[in-house]
Every structure is written in C-alpha cells, then in structure tokens.
Amino acid sequence: MRLAKAFVILAVSILVAVTLPASGCGGKKAPSLSFPSSGETPVVNYSSYKAIAPVYNPDVPVVVIYSNGTMIKKEDPYKFTTGTLGGDQILGILESLEEKGFFGFKKEYGGGEAKPGGTTETLTVNLRSGAYAVSVVGGVGPEGWNDIIDTVINAKASGVKDYVPSSIILYSKEEPQVPQGATVTPWTGQASDLAGAAAQDGQKLTGDSAALAWKTVQGAFANGGAGGDAYWTAGDKTYTYVYARPALPGINQ
Numbered sequence: 001m002r003l004a005k006a007f008v009i010l011a012v013s014i015l016v017a018v019t020l021p022a023s024g025c026g027g028k029k030a031p032s033l034s035f036p037s038s039g040e041t042p043v044v045n046y047s048s049y050k051a052i053a054p055v056y057n058p059d060v061p062v063v064v065i066y067s068n069g070t071m072i073k074k075e076d077p078y079k080f081t082t083g084t085l086g087g088d089q090i091l092g093i094l095e096s097l098e099e100k101g102f103f104g105f106k107k108e109y110g111g112g113e114a115k116p117g118g119t120t121e122t123l124t125v126n127l128r129s130g131a132y133a134v135s136v137v138g139g140v141g142p143e144g145w146n147d148i149i150d151t152v153i154n155a156k157a158s159g160v161k162d163y164v165p166s167s168i169i170l171y172s173k174e175e176p177q178v179p180q181g182a183t184v185t186p187w188t189g190q191a192s193d194l195a196g197a198a199a200q201d202g203q204k205l206t207g208d209s210a211a212l213a214w215k216t217v218q219g220a221f222a223n224g225g226a227g228g229d230a231y232w233t234a235g236d237k238t239y240t241y242v243y244a245r246p247a248l249p250g251i252n253q
Helices: 002-019 087-099 145-153 191-197 207-224
Strands: 042-050 063-066 070-076 079-084 119-127 130-137 158-162 167-174 184-186 203-206 231-234 237-246
Touching (some): 119 145, 167 191, 191 203, 191 231, 207 237
Parallel strands (some): 184 231
Antiparallel strands (some): 042 119, 070 079, 119 130, 167 203
16 A cells, blocks of 8 residues: 555656756746857847837847947947947856846737837847847836846946947938028038938948948937938038948848
C-alpha cells in the first residue's frame, strides 16, 4: 500500500515538473544576452511614432544603442546627441530588460492599430539568438512597460555631444510662387542638392554635404523658426517644405 502511494506521489511530481514553464514570462525560455559585435548593428532600438508631418522626423528612433557602445538619442526633431556606453552598461540594460520580463512579452499590445493622434512605441533588441521586438499602441502595454522604456531612455552615456549625421535624406518642394512678404533665404549648400531633393524619394547626401544641409535645416527649425514653411533660393529656383531625415547606421526607414 505504501509502495503504491509512493508511486502516485512520484508520478504526480514528474507531471508537475513537465508542465511547469521552463523560465520567464509566458513560459518562454530567456535567451542568452550575448549580442552581435558589429559596430553598426543596433543592440537596442526604441522608437515612439505619432502620425504627424514628416518634417518632424516621427519615424526616426528615439534611442539607438550600438554594440560598440555608441548611443544616439533624439532630443527634438532636429537635435540629436551621441555618447558612449561601456560594455558592462549595455549588458546591464539587457539584464534589466530580462528581469522586467521583456523577452517573454507578446509582439503587440493595444490592438495593433493606432487611433488618430495616438502613439505607437516599439522596442527592438538584437541578440545573437535573434531579434526581439515589442510594439505598444496607444500606451496599452504590458505590466512594467514604462519601467523598461525608462531603462533605455535614461541610460547614462559619457562624452555626450551634438550628433551631426554623416548621411541624410533631403527633401524639398519647388515653389513657383512665393507669397508676398515671405522671407526667402539663400540655400547655403549646392543648388543641385535642393533640385534633387524635390524628387519623390528625396536626395541622399553624405559627408560634408550632409552635415551642411543638416545644420542649415536645423537652424530653420530652431527656436520656433519657420521650419518646413521656410523659403529657400538655389540657382534660379525657389523651394519650400525643405526637411532632412538622418540615415542612422543599421536602421531601415
């Protein structure tokens, strides 16, 4: 009788052990936190997208952290900063995300489609084992989501300075008629840059041309400036709706 009872207890114990989740939330096993070593591979990429005019760069990530420690952060549509994180700091961020359950979350929360004016947040982590992406629509995220985002946004980089992108996509619209009294400013770069930027897909600029165009557009948006409504002359033509999108390494846009 005792033998039979012991057998039943053993069988129940095995059944419980088999049916328990291996680890992590939702029964998902936590991945190894090793990440790619390529300097242009984003380890962490956080974006917060809202349906506003493209001149304000809504689709450019808020924070990107690369495996070489480079961190790029969007402070405003045309103000970006960059600094350096140590390898231990990157691992610490990943460990914090793991502790908060990120790698066990579903891929989408909040219905999958943003309401007019709503915000869609996406956090992507690239590990050697693969990419882990979670999107939250309208702020309806899993428990601990805000703490996770704070962990990424508040990462303390050293040597922080203004970031001037080495590659941009420049956009413009040729304007045959300028409103009376409007201020028209000479374009400081090449006239061909604005002419090419009027194409549907814009004009890709790199190096010094990109830096000059970026700083010019940045100045137009600074301190409540006219921004995309400014008028520019280049060659014998006038352009408006001029804006620039930084092409960040490893980010598909």
